[in-house]
Every structure is written in C-alpha cells, then in structure tokens.
Amino acid sequence: MSDPFVPDYSQPPRNRRVLLVDRPQGIPEARHFAVDDAELPSTGEGQLLVRNVYLSVDPAQRGWVADGANYAEPVAIGSVMRALAVGVVVESRHRDFVAGEFVYGWLGWQDYAVITPGQVMYHIREPSAPLSAYAGVLGMNGVTAYLGLRKLGRPEAGETVLVSTAAGAVGSVVGQIAHNLGCRTVGLTGSDDKVALCENHFGYDVALNYKAAPVAELLAGHIPDGADVFFDNVGGATLDAGLRAMRVGGRIVQCGTASIAAWNPPPQGLRNEREVLTRRLVWSGFVIFDHMADFAAAVGELAAMVRQGQLRYEEDIDHGIEHAPGAIQALYAGENRGKKLIYIG
C-alpha cells in the first residue's frame, strides 16, 4: 500500500475520486459515498487539467444530492461528488489560463479535474490571502454572505441584524459585514464555545446558544425591540421564532434550511403568513448562482476587508481525501469550528 500523502512518482498519477453511490433521504453520510482510483482523464482542446488542493464542504451539498426539485440537477449515482475546490492549473489548453495559476470552481471531490473555463467560479490571478481563504471567506460562502446581506437584507446603520449559524462559514461573514455597516448584530449558535467565538472574534454584539433555551425566549430577552434583518441559514423552529421577532418592514434572507433533517415526508410547522402580512416582511430566497455576475467584485470587496483587518475567518481543515465522505454529516452535526475544508494538496 502506498502512503496517500506521498505521491508515487514512478507511476503516472492516478485520480482518487469520491463517488456518490447511494442517494440519501436526508443528510448524506459516509456510507453514501465510495472513494475509487481512476486514471487521469486527458485534457482536450479548450480544457484545463487542475490538481485540487482544498476541497470545500458545504451544507448546500445536501441539496445537490437530494432527489427532487432543487435549483440544480441532482448529482448522478456513480459520478464524482459535486463540490467546489481550489486547485492549481497543471495543464492549460485554454488561452485565458496558464499552468501554475490557481482557480476556484466546480472541481469536485477528487484529486484532479479536467474542466472548461465555465466551471471556474473565480480565477485567482493574484492571491492576496492564503489559498484556503478562496474556498471560504473569499469563495462561495463569503460571497453568499456579502451579496445576500447587501442585496436582499439591505441593512442600514443602526438596524439590528439577526444571524443563524452565526459562527459558520456564511454566518460569521454576515455578522462582520453587518457590524462594519454600523448595525447591531445578534448571532444564534449551538454551543457556549461558539458563543464566545462569535462575541470575541466575529464582533457580534450578542451571541446566543440556541441549545440553552427556546429561541423565542432568547430573542425576547435580548432583542425585545426586534430585528430588522434576519439572515437565516437553518429554517425550522429557529426561523419561526426569528420571524416572530421581526420589526415591521423587516427583511428575512432565506439562505439555507440546515435544521430540517429531511423534506420527505413534508415537515409541518407554524403557519407564517400572518406574520409576513402584519409585520410587512419581505422574505426572500437567496441562491448565489443567480448572482454570478457580481461574484468577482464581491471577492474584491471581501479581500479588501480581510487585508484591512475588518473580516476575520476561521478554518477547520482535515487532511486527506478519505475525510470527504463523512464531512457533510460532520458539518450538519456542528462539529466544525469555522469553514470546513479538506486539504489534499
């Protein structure tokens, strides 16, 4: 057996791939995936061969493997798990890219990817931050936070912004951007450890442990005057409580539904239309893929904030592709502290 951390240069490189082998009903677990070992595909005209370095683990991957309507075709059984990653261009047969450059995009959970430029979400021409950051705070997570908050949440100075998964890869960026805009920020998170992280590291005015008391009670106690913006990544009872803590004219950005274990059979909850009506809420769904035209500009803004010390981020990095199959489950269990990545460089 060769050591997976030491490439065997006596042989042509092989491509370890994490394949979806079974369709989960709820949150994907390790058993739904298998790691195989395939030959490197050849690089056609107009294509790039990319060696992946940081594989991204995202809550959204749950939706990408789910059966049924979503915003993207479900990953086919037997194919490489859809994932974002940062990699280095090994071979370029496209004039816009040269070997040695870094890219962030749809590289999949595998060692190597042969892609077209359309699969590149961001071309990292001049890295101004550690490479890993481009898979998190300067990647889909950070841009989702930036554009979702700015375009749909539209917070103004002095307003109160409520954030669920406040310490997470998206939530922690939402909280800091809102703070930088002069808002009061209130975070919901799942442990006292993360409460401290939110308050001491991510600049939240208040962070609340939703496992310590019902969310409605926590919000009544800490934001009796309500919230103007609720950036929600979890749905469920947290959403219901947050919705009932909104001020008139409040905006809810629905960016995820992480607290709902399964959508089949359809779960029940409180009816919310009266709250939407009487509080004159604007409750919008945000999917980053609708906003790709703004992606690069947002990365630029976020990178500037990082350089100026206005945007901090945490990373939770596993080493070795064998960690990928169980990574989504671990993410949903809240085991990570910061953006979850898998280093395979």
Add this chain to the structure above:
Amino acid sequence: MSDPFVPDYSQPPRNRRVLLVDRPQGIPEARHFAVDDAELPSTGEGQLLVRNVYLSVDPAQRGWVADGANYAEPVAIGSVMRALAVGVVVESRHRDFVAGEFVYGWLGWQDYAVITPGQVMYHIREPSAPLSAYAGVLGMNGVTAYLGLRKLGRPEAGETVLVSTAAGAVGSVVGQIAHNLGCRTVGLTGSDDKVALCENHFGYDVALNYKAAPVAELLAGHIPDGADVFFDNVGGATLDAGLRAMRVGGRIVQCGTASIAAWNPPPQGLRNEREVLTRRLVWSGFVIFDHMADFAAAVGELAAMVRQGQLRYEEDIDHGIEHAPGAIQALYAGENRGKKLIYIG
C-alpha cells in the same frame, strides 16, 4: 316604532351606532355587536360632521377586533366598530371641506361621525363614478389591489398572475389590472357561479373553483409552468399550494389570511422555507396603511380605468344598519357577490 328608512324630522337626529360588545376569538359574528342609539356629538373647531351613506364591510375588520398584535390597535370593547365608509359632509368647521362634499374614510359603523381631516382617506371633490364605488373599487379595496400588485407583485407582460379570492373586492381588481398589463391571469374562487363571473366579467384567462378539487391539482393542471406572481388574500392550504406552483423568482403578495378561522392556538401547516429558498421567491406582506402617500394617485388611475371600461366591479349592497353586525361573518362565508356594502343614506 319609527321606520328606520324614514327619518323622523320632528326630532333632532339621533346616531345609531354599531358597538363592539364582545371580543371574538375568530371571525366576528352578529353576537359580538350591539346597535345603540345616541345623541349626535357636537362638531368642534377643525372638525367635520359627516352623515354616512355607504358603510364598508371588509375582511380586515376581523383583524381590527382581534386581541393581540396586529398593524393597528384593536377596537376597544364598547366603542363604535372601526370601518371605512363614504359619507356627506353635513357641517364643516375646517376650511378644506364644505358641507355637501363627499368623503371616504374612518367614519365607523354609525349614522353620523364627527371626525378630523386626518380620518379622511380620500376627499371626493369631483365624483366621476357612483358614490358606492368610492367605498370599494375606488376605495381601500381597489387601491390595495393596485398598489399591492404594482409595488410588490411587479408583474410584467406575458407573466402569469395567480389571484385568490379572485372575484372579491380586491382580487377582482388585481385580476383586471394584471390582465390590462398583458399578463395571463388565473383566479381561484369558491363556486362555479363565481368562476363564471371571473371568466366572463373580470377577464380572467382561467378561473378555478377551489372547492371542486385540491388546489395543487387544479394548479398543476392549469398552470403547469407555474406562476410569476401570486396575490394571496387567504393563506392556509391555498397559499401552500400556490407557493409550490411558483416559478423561480416569483413574487408572493400576502394581502390577507381569510382562510384561517383563528390564530389561537397557532395553526400548523407545511414548512415553506425550502420553497422560498429554492424558488428564490420574494414573499411580502402588504398593508395599505403603509402606502397612504400613493392613495390619491391610485384612485385617479383606477377611476380612469373605470371610465375607459377597463375596470369592472360588482357590488353587493344591503340596506339598513341592522345588517352590519352579521356582515363580516357573511363575508367570510363567501355569501357576497362583489364588494359588500351597507347603504344607510
């Protein structure tokens, strides 16, 4: 006993008033009101004495008498039922009004009202339609339809607009405005008679009787490609079905929750956050009182449509104030055909 239709001119006029005497848990019924007979209040400096002619009956009155948070203070027990009405100024002690002019506003369910100009919602300086129209299609109902659809629904030509209570005082105006904008209009209503009214009189492309089959089935059959705008006045299962028939980027205008009999205990329903997210909906609450600055301009637009034959309306008029106490209950039972008014002139 005097005939209530023939004023007794031998006596100073008396003011019959419909008082709220008990707080309903759900839909207000006749037993929650009592009609009394009081002396006319005197008209102070800056005030107007108005003789009411058409009393308005509105679904929103349910919310105005409900206990608990709403967009307005609940009507106090023992006071005149809050209501809109059209009346004639009998005595003016304010320079902007002269006796003989008509006004529409917060006149209450009573024969006479002493008000300040702030209670006038629209000063009918030059009536261009029958007086009753100013309490419906040119009143709160029509303006709600116009501004709710235009400002929150934002339909574009060629889009599909779904309307609940399609034959109602608000819905029928929504459908016609959308039709005039070049939209395909689909109405949900509660009888075959109203289906015919919608299709033959209010210009709906399709009207569907929600009592004939589950709404989800009706929508799947008639708008398989979904709706771009859903103007919803009812909430509940109809909302849930409509929400699941929305196209990506669709707008839901929540204008009422008429299908929910009571909010205490809080009713349960399908969880809707995944639909908001994956369909990238914008689900907004509309309350006309946020848009009073646009009221007069909207009346002007609506009046022009009526004059040009582009906006039709139906009225269902009872005669005599004794019909007021049971009127809200009858409205919720769908017994009316068109805008429900009570003539007391």
